[in-house]
Amino acid sequence: MYMETKRLTTRIGKLLSGTRKPDEGFATIFVYEPKDYLEKQHGKIYFVIEITSGSKSTSSVGEVIINSIKDEYYSDLNRSVILSFESALRKVNEELSDFASAGETDWIGKLNVACVILAEDKLHLSKVGTTEAYIVRGEKITHISEGLSVEEEKEKGNHPLKTFSTITSGSVQEEDKIIVSSSELFYHISLAGIKKIVSENTPSDSISKLKDLLKNEEGIGSIGFLIIENLTEDALSNTNEHTTDEIWIEESKPSKSFLAILSSILISIATFFKSSFQIIKSKVIPATISFGKKIKTKIVKTKEEPLENFDDEKDMKEQKEYLTQTDKEPIETDKKEKQPKNNETFINFVINYFKNFSFEKFFKDVQRVFGNIKNAIKEKSKSIYFKLFAVFAILFVISIFFLVRNNNIEKNNNTAKLKLDSAIEKENKAEFAIITGARKEARNLLDESKIMTEDLTKTKYSKEAHDLLAKINLAYQRVDGITKTNTVLIQEIEQNINPNAFTILNNNIYYIDSKNNQLISFDIDAKKQKKYDFPTPQKPFSKIIAIPKNNTILMYSDEPEIFEFNEKNGKISEATSKNGFNKAFDLANYQLNLYILSKEDNQIYRYTKSASGFSSASNFITDKSINIKDAVSLTIPSNTGFVYVLQKNGTIIKLTKSKKQDFTIKDMPFSFKNPVKIQSNNDGTKLYVLDKELGIINIDANGKYTETFKFKDIKNIKDFYIDNKTGTIYVLSGNKILSLEK
Structure with missing residues (x-):
């Protein structure tokens, strides 16, 4: 085929x-x-x-x-x-x-x-x-x-x-x-x-x-x-x-010079008055003449022509002829009066008038103009053109005011647009810095972009500014390596149980019901729960760990006592040691051996597993300069044997063969706040730290910060577990066990 x-x-x-x-x-x-x-x-x-x-x-x-x-x-x-x-x-x-x-x-x-x-x-x-x-x-x-x-x-x-x-x-x-x-x-x-x-x-x-x-x-x-x-x-x-x-x-364009901006403003003013004159000529003057005709009042009269003999038709004709004449020829003035050669007088007037502009001055000028009009009417010595001139003067003052105001608004908008473009550019550069791993540079660029953008939230570009701020906030999360993830509910535990810790073995979740003196297992795939009774009543258990190599669960109570659950036969028995077990703040295992963290003794005790039980304790730390009195948790990758001790300030001490190794957390964009537990994967390439305020923080074997998992729908995390077979992260929050959504 x-x-x-x-x-x-x-x-x-x-x-x-x-x-x-x-x-x-x-x-x-x-x-x-x-x-x-x-x-x-x-x-x-x-x-x-x-x-x-x-x-x-x-x-x-x-x-x-x-x-x-x-x-x-x-x-x-x-x-x-x-x-x-x-x-x-x-x-x-x-x-x-x-x-x-x-x-x-x-x-x-x-x-x-x-x-x-x-x-x-x-x-x-x-x-x-x-x-x-x-x-x-x-x-x-x-x-x-x-x-x-x-x-x-x-x-x-x-x-x-x-x-x-x-x-x-x-x-x-x-x-x-x-x-x-x-x-x-x-x-x-x-x-x-x-x-x-x-x-x-x-x-x-x-x-x-x-x-x-x-x-x-x-x-x-x-x-x-x-x-x-x-x-x-x-x-x-x-x-x-x-x-x-x-x-x-393209090459960036140079900004306009002051003269170019001034020229643009003057052109706008000239265009405005040209259009305003056309409106006055075509609409205001005929409307004013019509008004004069209706009230039968002769504005321009001579001593020889009485008011009652006013000829509407003749007067209208004379005015039209005069207006036609003024369209073609300038009105003659006193030849001795000095005339401006150019627009300097007009420009100087605008500059001087608005140099110390105030509304009080503006309204006084308007009042004075109307006062002049009133006097002119009283004296009956002014023509309709004086009224028109007064109207034009008012329009002139108002238009200049709005032109200057609009120019300032446009100038502010242009400044805002330039600032927005610059903020966008910095955010783009920050995105590129994130891609290349330059976290510090990215954060600095985002800080600059955010400051510029916040100034624009009340400008014409408010929407663009808020959109950019949202983008910047997401970029901050990427700079900090923060991954916000949803969770999937695995099991909702009965309200009266309220466990503080859990572990996982062969896809079964294990936790302790201290009230009813039982160990509870929950099959993740089958969604089935089983309960196993302790042989005698026990004090509350604080720690529980899985030993995959022999399919057992170890549980520690504050007696101190350790009980062992065998998954194959489903039986719980008390574990034994030749000299008993030391008081533990945390437990960990390497292969079949048990390690107990004792803050009071500034020591990690090692118990070797044998067929008859555990050996007596031996001191893992021999160097007296090593201080673990502020330790909160420890972990031992099963393939490396390195011991990692988490301190309450977030520092991690790395030990091998009882000796301290160089280990520093690098490139972490924030500090620990409340670290409580550390766990590693089997090959020791990844360390996970639970900080109750920050989330689960991932660090590689060289101490380099990688990312932080934050959960959208949960807050109070009591415990967490990394399933080395599947790589799934499980968390205990309240009475719920959840997994991170992949």
Whole structure:
């Protein structure tokens, strides 16, 4: 039966910088994805070219490389892909040699090019210079251009005929992402950071995130960065993204100068008054004349013309003629009166008026204007144009006030927008620092971003500020390695039992019902509970541990006594020691041997297990300088034998063969508050500390802080247990045993 192979296609992202000066060269990306059916079978060609020469012929060199390879590669489609590629490289070398022979040699030694051929599921690559290529497959990144061209170029002396001389080939798979980039990008963002971004995002989102990280970087040279993602045609059709996306990193624009801002304000004022005059001319004046007509009052009258002989029609006609005249010609004034040559008088008036602006002054000016109008009416010596002038003056003052106010608002909004952009930039840089493990740098950036953002919560950008604050708070959790997780209820214990500790053996949970003098087991899978009676009434038990090697449970009471439960026969018996057991603050086991932590004696007692019971106690600590009087818990990984003692201040003492070893907790972003228990996995690669206020804190074998588990739905944790078989974390909270949700 024939099974059709999935055909792969691509979607790409291109990131380029436009910051380098023309005389310093350029970087470009060229993609050729043929439309012709036969050419499609021969594959696609991708170029990333950087030439660090400022020669006028530089662009011509790029064109020669692209056109020579492309034309020759597709010239004979009967050849195999690799033969076509080899022929294309020979052709471009010849063209470059001819170019150099013509005297154009400035590009030699300054050429950085990678040419990629993708045909079916094969990739072929040739490069010259410092341009690099990588392939990201899942969480792994491979340097596929490593070792190509650099050493060979030194040996050949950069001879044009040997510019392209090596091809590397390999297979590609669905979801592979190929990165081809000029070297400049790696000076600003680490390879680990690039890999993280590319592996977790589409090409379009990847170049967008990279641009955000680079946009305010200083001294960026030519960047040509190409991502090619392989995916099936079906997968591509299910996405809403373009198959090709291109983003440019532009130089930051200089802020406007004071003169530019002032010019903008004056233009706005002029535009406002121009429109205001048009409104007065077209609406206010006719409305005022109409009002005059209705009340039959002649505003402009002479001694020779009595009021009762006022001719409405004639007066309207005269006013219209006058208005028509004023539209065409300026009103004549006293020629001796000095006229301003430009707008300086107007500007000076605005500046002086609003220099010491107050509402009290403003209303006094308005009152004075209306007073003048009133006097003018009383004297009956002013025309309608005086009223219009007064209205216009009021509009003028009010408009100036609002223009200045609006300009201040706009200025404040612009300042807020700049601050928001800066806060976003710092948060983006913090995210990148988190990716690369620079926790301290990330925290400092988040602190700066948070302070800036909090100032914006009462501005126009309030919503954006609150959204950014939420993002910053989540980033703080990642900086601190905090994982907030839900829990799954395993068992709800009867209310009258109220255990303080539990352990797990062979997928069975064990805890003690001191009130009823019973050991209780609960099968996690079957959800079934069993009860086992102690042979005689006992004092309350404070500690319980599992010994997987012989399938037993040890239980300690404050007598001090230790009882042993055998899981195979379901019987509880009292454990014996030649000289009895010391008072214990905590218990641990290594293989079959029992270790008791005694704070009062500043000692760890070791009891060796034998067929007849436990031996008498032997002192594990022989160095008197070791102080464990503040100890709260101990643990011993079954595969290493190291003893870890947790102190009440959160420090951990590491002991081996009774000697103290160097062990310091590193990179922990906060201090312990109430540490109560320590446990390790079997191989000792992970230590877990229960802090009742902080959660369960994970530290590796070298003391490096890893993460903290916080629980969304529980608070008071009494005890916890790490199941070494499954890696599951179980916790006892109140009367519930829960597991962390995976």
